[in-house]
Structures are given as C-alpha cells and as structure tokens.
Amino acid sequence: MKENKKDWILPDLKSAQKRTKNDIPIERLVFDLPDVVRDMGKARKYYLRTYGCQANERDAETIAGILEAMGYTMTTSTDNADFILLNTCAVRKNAEDKVFGEIGNLKHLKLTNPDLILGVCGCMPQEEEVVDTILKTYPHVDLIFGTHNIHRLPQLLYQVSMNKERTIEVFSKEGEVIENLPVSRFGTHKAWVNIMYGCDKFCTYCIVPYTRGKERSRLIEDIISEVEELKGRGFKEITLLGQNVNAYGKDLKEPANFALLLKSVAETKIERIRFTTSHPWDFSDAMIDIIASFENIMPYIHLPVQSGNTDVLKIMGRRYSIDEYKTLFVKLKERISDCAFSTDIIVGFPNETDEQFQQTLDIVDFCQFDNAFTFIYSPREGTPAAQMVDNVPKDVKKKRLAQLNAKVAQYALKNNKAYIGRMVEVLVDGPSKKNPEIYSGYTRTQKLVNFKADGVVSGDLVNVRITDCKTWFLIGEKA
Numbered sequence: 239m240k241e242n243k244k245d246w247i248l249p250d251l252k253s254a255q256k257r258t259k260n261d262i263p264i265e266r267l268v269f270d271l272p273d274v275v276r277d278m279g280k281a282r283k284y285y286l287r288t289y290g291c292q293a294n295e296r297d298a299e300t301i302a303g304i305l306e307a308m309g310y311t312m313t314t315s316t317d318n319a320d321f322i323l324l325n326t327c328a329v330r331k332n333a334e335d336k337v338f339g340e341i342g343n344l345k346h347l348k349l350t351n352p353d354l355i356l357g358v359c360g361c362m363p364q365e366e367e368v369v370d371t372i373l374k375t376y377p378h379v380d381l382i383f384g385t386h387n388i389h390r391l392p393q394l395l396y397q398v399s400m401n402k403e404r405t406i407e408v409f410s411k412e413g414e415v416i417e418n419l420p421v422s423r424f425g426t427h428k429a430w431v432n433i434m435y436g437c438d439k440f441c442t443y444c445i446v447p448y449t450r451g452k453e454r455s456r457l458i459e460d461i462i463s464e465v466e467e468l469k470g471r472g473f474k475e476i477t478l479l480g481q482n483v484n485a486y487g488k489d490l491k492e493p494a495n496f497a498l499l500l501k502s503v504a505e506t507k508i509e510r511i512r513f514t515t516s517h518p519w520d521f522s523d524a525m526i527d528i529i530a531s532f533e534n535i536m537p538y539i540h541l542p543v544q545s546g547n548t549d550v551l552k553i554m555g556r557r558y559s560i561d562e563y564k565t566l567f568v569k570l571k572e573r574i575s576d577c578a579f580s581t582d583i584i585v586g587f588p589n590e591t592d593e594q595f596q597q598t599l600d601i602v603d604f605c606q607f608d609n610a611f612t613f614i615y616s617p618r619e620g621t622p623a624a625q626m627v628d629n630v631p632k633d634v635k636k637k638r639l640a641q642l643n644a645k646v647a648q649y650a651l652k653n654n655k656a657y658i659g660r661m662v663e664v665l666v667d668g669p670s671k672k673n674p675e676i677y678s679g680y681t682r683t684q685k686l687v688n689f690k691a692d693g694v695v696s697g698d699l700v701n702v703r704i705t706d707c708k709t710w711f712l713i714g715e716k717a
C-alpha cells in the first residue's frame with residue numbers, strides 16, 4: 239500500500255470537544271454511487287463485526303447498506319472475506335483491548351489473501367492514541383475512518399482498493415444530519431431508529447461526547463416516515479435511539495421535544511415502542527404522561543444511575559443528586575403500571591470510598607432493578623476524570639464489582655419469581671438452536687422468555703404462561 243500522509247485526516251480530540259451554537263443542516267442525500275464504485279463489490283464479500291452500543295449496531299446497518307449497494311455480499315466468516323471491517327467501541331479500555339486483539343488475530347489472513355482489505359471504523363478511530371497505535375503497530379490495517387465519515391465509505395474504499403493507498407479519514411467535528419443513506423436491516427421484526435446523534439452531557443468519565451460529537455436531532459417527519467416504512471414492512475418493534483433521548487429536539491428550530499416525538503411515534507400504531515437511553519436529568523412529566531398513556535410504549539425504562547452517592551455523582555458531572563434520582567424513580571414506578579427498570583453502574587470511580595460504594599449498594603436495594611449493567615471505571619484519555627489521581631486499588635474495585643453483581647442478580651431473580659403463574663405477551667424472536675420446540679422472545683417489560691410452543695414464527699406476538707424462572711430468564715408455555 240502507498241502512504242500519502244498529506245491526504246490523511248487524523249482525529250483531534252480538542253476539536254471534538256468544542257461545541258458551537260451553529261445550526262446543524264439536514265442533508266437529504268440522493269444516494270447515488272458513481273459508476274466506478276457501483277460494481278466494485280461484485281463477487282466480493284464483506285465481513286463486518288460490531289462492538290459497543292446500539293448506536294454502533296445501527297451504524298453497522300448503514301455500513302452494510304452502503305456495501306451492498308456497491309455489490310458486496312455479507313459473509314459471516316473472516317476466511318473468505320475480501321473486506322473485513324471492525325466497527326469499534328471506545329467506552330472502556332477492555333472494549334479497545336478486544337479490538338486490538340482481533341486486529342492482531344487477523345494479520346495471518348493477509349498472507350493467504352494479499353488483496354484482503356482490513357478496516358477499522360466506529361468510535362476508536364476518533365481517538366488520537368488509537369490511530370497512533372495502529373500506525374505504529376498494525377501496518378496491515380489499510381483503512382481507518384470515524385463515526386462522521388460513514389457516508390464517505392464508497393470513496394474511501396475506492397482509494398484503498400483501486401489506488402492501493404492506505405487511507406485514513408476521521409472528521410473530529412460532526413457534519414450534517416444525513417438522511418437517505420441505504421440501510422440493510424439485520425432484524426426482521428425489531429429495528430433500531432436513530433432519533434438523534436451525539437451527546438453534550440460530558441459526564442467526566444465518558445468518551446462518547448468526543449467520539450460522537452454534538453447533539454443533533456433528526457426531524458420528527460423523517461423519524462415518523464422511517465417508523466411508518468418499518469411498520470409497512472411488518473416490523474413489530476422499534477427502539478428509538480439516542481445517547482440521551484430526553485434532549486431530543488433541543489437543537490431544532492421548530493418546537494420539538496421527546497414527549498411530542500414519542501406521542502407521534504405511538505400514534506403510528508406500531509405494536510411496540512422502546513427507547514434508550516434516558517438520562518435521569520431532564521426526564522419530564524410530559525414524557526411520563528405519554529409513556530403511561532399509550533399501550534404501545536413498553537413499560538421498561540433504562541435509567542442509568544452510575545453511583546449511589548451524591549458527591550460521586552457530582553464529580554461525575556451527572557447533574558442529579560441521589561435523592562432526585564429516587565424521587566424520579568418512585569414517580570415513574572407509581573405512574574407507569576407494571577414498569578421494569580434497568581440501570582448502569584460504575585464502581586471504583588477515582589477515590590470512591592467504602593461508604594460511597596455502600597450507598598451504591600443501597601440504591602440497588604431501594605430500586606430493586608430488573609437488570610443492571612455494571613462496570614469498573616476505566617480512565618479515558620482526554621476526559622476530565624482521567625486527570626484525577628485514583629487511590630482505589632484494582633483488587634478493591636474488583637471486589638466491589640463482584641459484591642454489586644451478586645446483589646443485582648439477587649433482585650433480578652426475585653423480580654422474575656414474581657412472574658411465575660402470570661400470563662405475559664411475548665414477541666417471538668425464534669426457535670432455540672438446541673431444541674426446536676423451545677422458542678424465545680421478550681415480554682413488554684424486556685424480560686427474556688424461553689417457552690414451549692409449536693406453530694409460531696419469529697415476529698408473532700403470543701401469550702405465554704410463566705411456569706418457572708432463572709436469574710436472567712423466564713420459562714413458560716404458550717397459552
């Protein structure tokens with residue numbers, strides 16, 4: 239591969255941090271590929287592996303859509319791929335280590351197939367450190383692009399494949415909101431729908447505002463027409479996506495907010511609506527009213543608490559006290575009937591004391607979450623928390639995580655047990671791989687159910703009687 243370093247656009251965390259008041263233009267792209275790239279993928283296969291959150295999974299569907307428009311077909315094996323792309327996550331160090339491990343593992347494939355193109359995209363390339371490491375240590379990576387460059391994939395791939403040029407293009411500032419990119423949906427009855435991109439919360443530990451840019455909302459009409467289109471194609475469930483959906487519409491000229499959007503989406507009458515993530519700050523009463531009043535908005539809320547201690551929350555930049563969190567939680571529980579809750583928790587934030595950690599255990603006792611995603615704090619270069627001196631030893635952090643996980647599991651089991659004997663509505667995902675008589679699917683409250691049935695297909699909504707449970711799933715029989 240040639241290296242034209244002057245053509246490279248490298249990441250710059252400082253400019254990724256800046257926020258301007260400029261309006262974000264909505265670009266209605268007429269996606270038309272130049273002739274030279276239209277057939278580039280003919281008889282070629284791509285392998286795409288995605289790490290990280292739903293935003294990345296949804297991006298993967300756009301990447302797949304673009305590649306398929308270029309004639310590529312998907313493969314699930316790296317051995318017969320002509321283009322391997324790793325769509326990466328930067329949120330914690332262990333997420334990044336996995337990717338570096340995988341890049342290393344893929345090296346040998348280049349020996350048997352010198353034309354193989356290896357690419358890295360997603361959130362990791364937005365970090366200077368990562369691109370430096372790849373340049374120094376992994377010369378077999380041919381293509382690097384960032385989260386704001388997905389629409390440029392045809393041109394970038396042309397440069398690598400036809401011009402044999404190692405290509406790096408990472409915009410550090412978000413551009414427009416781009417509509418009309420092709421999308422290849424991976425699901426048949428459940429779909430992700432972006433409602434906004436980016437994050438402006440800047441929690442002090444978090445890299446996402448740097449990797450995903452400023453908060454930008456899509457227009458209500460674009461979101462609704464996507465939902466209508468999905469409904470028309472037989473999709474039963476959509477999940478509205480944003481790093482903080484409560485902030486939806488704040489950047490738009492026309493008056494728009496998440497409550498209004500949610501109402502309009504509910505009025506499309508699509509069977510099931512979910513949304514993620516809602517920040518505890520800014521969770522309006524209007525939102526609660528809408529969630530409570532529409533049957534097709536699922537009673538399940540992911541409400542990340544992060545810590546049970548107000549001082550820690552303050553240093554994290556979370557903008558709520560633990561009492562405010564509790565008040566909101568109680569209000570949601572009272573107003574939305576039969577609502578399930580999950581959360582995210584970080585242990586071992588710099589200098590977290592035993593007492594502060596104890597308060598994290600206390601909030602789990604108070605809320606009795608149905609599920610919690612728990613993490614050991616991981617310093618991210620460029621974020622304010624990474625500058626803090628940390629006196630909590632690693633083994634203490636590990637012990638705290640284990641203690642927390644045990645408590646989370648205890649409530650997950652307790653909540654599941656309360657389902658035994660109940661009849662629940664399940665959206666069928668499909669038969670189990672091991673036993674074709676057992677199907678799996680999710681309840682309205684986002685609980686996994688494995689159940690006995692025959693004659694059902696994925697996408698069916700069925701009633702299931704719950705007969706038993708484990709910590710992380712329910713067991714039942716179709717009624």
Ligand code: SAH
Pocket residue numbers: 329330443444445446480481482515516517542544582583584613614615616617618
């Ligand atoms: N926008 C979502 C979260 C996105 S990241 C929200 O604010 O709720 C998903 C989760 O990863 C976060 O909720 C947090 O618990 C965790 N996380 C983010 N940065 C982290 C870090 N540096 N170390 C450990 N966990 C982190």
Ligand code: SF4
Pocket residue numbers: 437438439440441444445446447481482517
């Ligand atoms: Fe990260 Fe906070 Fe934004 Fe969530 S709200 S993505 S935790 S900065």
Ligand code: F3S
Pocket residue numbers: 289290291292293294326327328329360361445446449450
């Ligand atoms: Fe990871 Fe990027 Fe999502 S850092 S959590 S893939 S926004």
